[in-house]
Amino acid sequence: GHPDFADLDPDLRGPGIAVIGNGNVAVDVVRVLGRTRPEMVKTDLPDYAMKKIEASDYTDIYMLGRRGPLQASFTTAELRELGDMSQTVAVVQKEQLPGEFTVDDPKQQRLFEKIVDTLRGYSENDPASKPKRLHMRWFASPVRVLGEDRVTGLEVAVTKIDEDGRAVKTGETYVIEVGTVVTAIGYVATPHEGVPVAKWGTCFENEDGxxxxxxxxxxxxxxxxxxxxxxxxxxxxxxxxxxxxxxxxxxRAGHEGLLKLLAQRDVAATSYDDWVRIDARETADLPEGTPRRKITSMPDLLSATKS
CATH class of the missing domain: 1.10.287 (Helix Hairpins)
Structure with missing residues (x-):
């Protein structure tokens, strides 16, 4: 629904889709791919995106993490939602789940126990019980995307956790048959001249903002x-x-001075009142339960501010 990507037309042909990552964004992608229109009606997913998903023929979704389930960064609530999809069954390989484990923090121990209990339940699911399957795979590090003109598969290296908690490759690999690969493996701050980026590159150096x-x-x-x-x-x-x-x-001239400067430079600015008009347009005449219909083009957004 973002205007910058409204024209994105991904090829979602089957048989499978690989989602690389084990965080909140990866879970969001999986939920969108695995849910049906009735399940998505309470979201603001644009209709053109839902139609694209409905027209595709994939039957298997793979969510891949380089480390184990205890290192995944999604929440227990998000994990449980993956088991509530009407047409997609969550599938877990039992041998990838930890046995007995203990961590120093009691709160973290309880959280991990809830995660593992949920995953053990998924490991008992029948993969053939629903039309689509969500394969939750850990200890899986992507090596290369296969295919010439289009994606035909993903080569994956098997990993293990070393003494420092890092994922290291074992030398074993396997191939997943997929036609689409989606990455959700992190974020880096866009550099700006004169603005210091923090050590890991994920944010800017700051003190309380x-x-x-x-x-x-x-x-x-x-x-x-x-x-x-x-x-x-x-x-x-x-x-x-x-x-x-x-x-x-x-x-300094403050707010009025800023508006005057923008006008002098012929820079169009939107106000809170403009946002209210956009909000009114997006929330008008909706099907029951739908929060809004996003306006996904910049010209249409600007047009809505004048209505």
Whole structure:
């Protein structure tokens, strides 16, 4: 539904789709691929995307993680949702699950036990019980995508966890027959001249959101790729308070001065009132249960601000 990618037309031909990653984004991708239209009606997934999924013929979805299930970064709630899809059954290889295990943190121990209990339940599922299968595979490191004109498979290396908790290859490989590969393996901050990037490259160096005078970061740019929308919304509010606390008049023209400068430079700006008009257009005349129909082109978004 993002305007920058509204024209994206992925080839979702079968027999399978590989989703590389074990985090929240990978889980989101899997849920969209595995759910039906009635299950997605309560989301804002654009209709053109749902039609594309319905027209495809894949029967198997593979979610691949380089390390084990205890190192996966999705939540227990998200994991359980993968077992509630009406036409897709979650499948787990029992031999990939840990036996007895103990961690120092009691809270973490309880969390891991819930995750493993849920996965053990999935390992008992009949793969033929539903039209589609979600294969949750761990200790799987992609080596190369196979195919010439289009994807025909994915070569995967078997891994194990070393003493330092890193995934290392065992030398064994296998091939998954897929026609599409989706990566959900991380995020890096886009470099900007003069703005220091933090050590791991996933956010900008900052203190409580402040990078430098008159320069702040929020969301993933501040804290890296973690947390849900509500987490980052709260985070952004805290940064706004930091900005207000540090704000000094300094003789600047403020809001009106900014609007005047934008007008002088012929830069179009949208206001909160414009957003309200867009929101009204997106939420009008909806089927029951549907939160909104996203406007997915920039010209249409700007047109909605004038309605």
């Amino acid at each position: 402040k990078i430098a005078d008159r320069l702040y970061a929020v969301g993933w740019a501040k804290r890296g790729p973690s947390g849900v929308i509500a987490t980052n919304r709260k985070d952004s509010g805290e940064v706004a308070h930091v900005m207000l606390d540090q704000l000094e008049d300094g003789g």
